[in-house]
Each structure stands twice: as structure tokens, then as C-alpha cells.
Amino acid sequence: MKRVLFVVYQAPVGSIWVNEAFRTTFGMYGEDIEPAIVLMDEAVTAIAKRNEPERVGLLPVKIVHKYIKKYGTEVYAVKEDLEKFKVTEVDEGCMAKQIPLSDVKNLIKESDFVIFM
Amino acid sequence: MKITIQVMKPAYTYEDLDSALHIAEAALKRGHEVRLFLFSDAVIGANKGIKPIKIDRVIPERMQALIDKGLRVDLCGICMDYRGLTPQHIIEGAKPSGLPELAELVATSDVFINFMA
Amino acid sequence: MVIMIKYGLYHEIEKRKMSFADAGDTVVLIQNGIFWTIREAYKKYVKEGVKVVALKDDYLARGYDEKDSPVPLISYDELIEIFEKDHKTAG
Helix, strand or coil: EECCCCCEECCCCCCCCHHHHHHHHHHHHHCCCCECCCHHHHHHHHEEECCCCHHHHHCCCCCHHHHHHHHHEEEEEEEHHHHHCCCCCCCHHHHHHECCHHHHHHHHHHEEEEECC | CCEEEEEEEEEEEEEEEHHHHHHHHHHHHHHCEEEEEHHHHCCCCCCCCCCCCCCCCCCHHHHHHHHHCCCCEEEEHHHHCCCCCCCHHEECCCCEEHHHHHHHHHHHHHEEEEEEC | EEEECCCCCHHHHHHHHHHHHEEEEEEEEHHHHHHHHHHHHHCCCCCCCCEEEEHHHHHHHCCHHHHCCCEECCCCCHHHHHHHHHHHHEE
């Protein structure tokens, strides 16, 4: 089994990478792969309760919620970055676990391939 | 050894596809099986209609030459649709593909080289 | 693990990626990642025992002299050798 970690660092409003990371992750379940997602830096705003890309005509992030639930995808958000970007109210739809940056290192080391996007 | 290289940034604007082709060439020379997965804007790099100015390199031709030497190129199909690319637009030997194929590459490759977004 | 760094000095995430490397890991500076060799900027983020190398073509193409590099400059062939020995990657 391969462990693959997708680390997204760009904001979900203004770039496609949060959506693409989730889409790619969900695509991994057909094989013997254990994927997980880390939201880092600006990408942590993806779990902000009032984050709304559709407000400026972009693809919503909320469309991934049902698949996160369906697949039981592990989603992590970096605590220090949530504080940095003042994300105080969190949308539980992403079921993100808040972890310190130091724990991201462990996730990376446990992975075979780490894909930053 | 099976090596997959993933590129996400557009050719000519960034160096990623150039780097990927250099790596692919070196790996092929060393007898490895090499796969290239073009994701997001990187799919444009396989467009056979690309016409750079005369002094510039022709990336699709370079890719085609490596395909002739054994490189296999997959393009994210949805990414092609988003950019108006059809199978008729892309170089011979490159094939429209998708996340199941990417998952298969992740599962079966010994090394996965990602050029971060 | 082989960690590829392709962005230059301004990039916060590349700083984090370098700091994740442990002794035995290899940090490969490619493209604008070679700018981390200037005044050994990488040393602020990379621990002792981590092997740091830079892609020779990318280094020379950006106008620097081989003799000034604080890290070994490698060819694409040597990069593949690194991957042959260490299959885990982050890029």
C-alpha cells in the first residue's frame, strides 16, 4: 500500500488547488493507496465557515464535503496557519483535524509520496 | 524502476515541463520505465499546434521524441476539457487519461516526482 | 526522502519543506531553488546531516560559477541515481 499526502498551500478562492487536491485524493481510492490532505498556509481558509468561492463565481469547496464523509478522507489543517489567517469559525463539513505544524512533518515522513499543490 | 513525473504548471510560462523532460530523458537512458502525467494547465504542453518563435524550443516535439524512445504521456482528461483541448489537438502517443490512471501510476510507481504547483 | 525545491528565496512553503528534512534525506535545489545556494541561504532551514545538492544546468543557467557553489552540483543523470537509492519523494 502506498501512502500519499497532498499538501495544499494556496487559497481556495483565487486558485483551483484546494478543489484539485480533493478531487485527486478521491481518485486514489480505486487503488491500494491511502491518501490524506493537509491544508497549509492560505489553504486553511478552505475550512472557514464563511469561505464562499461561489460568491465571486468560482467553484464551491462545499461540493467535496459529501465525498470526505463517504471515503473517510483524513483532512488536516495547520493550527498555526489557522491562527495566522484568523480562521476562528470552522465549517465542520471538511471534518479537518487541527494539528500543529510539527505534526505535518510526521505525516510527510510516513508518506511514500508528498504532492504539494 | 518505474518513475512517474507529474507536471501541473503551463509550458513556456514555467520551466517545469522542460525539467520534467530532462529528467525523463535521463531516466530513460538509464533503462527506467518513465511515465509523464500532465495535470491542470500542463496539458497544454502536449498541443501539437504550439508554434513558438523560431529560436525557441518546441516542447511538444521534444515530448514526441521522448515518446518515440519509450516515454508514456498521460493527460488529465477533465483538464483538457476545461481548456478546449481534444484528442485531435495532442501529439501522437500522448493519451487523454484521468484520475483512475493517475491512481494506478501512484500505486505502481517506485518513484513519483511531483513539480509543485 | 528526496525533497525537491524549485522556488526561490521568497517562498514560505519551500522554507517549510526544507525544514522537514532530516539527516539522511536529500534536498534537491532545481530551477529557482538554486537561489538558496546564494550566501548559503538554505542553511537557515536545513538541518545538519541533510544532503543538499543543486541541479548543475539550472545553476549555471542563472549566471553563477560552478566554483562558487556551496553544494555539489549534479547532472540529471546523477539526480536519477539519487532516486534509485531513495524512493520516497516530496515535491
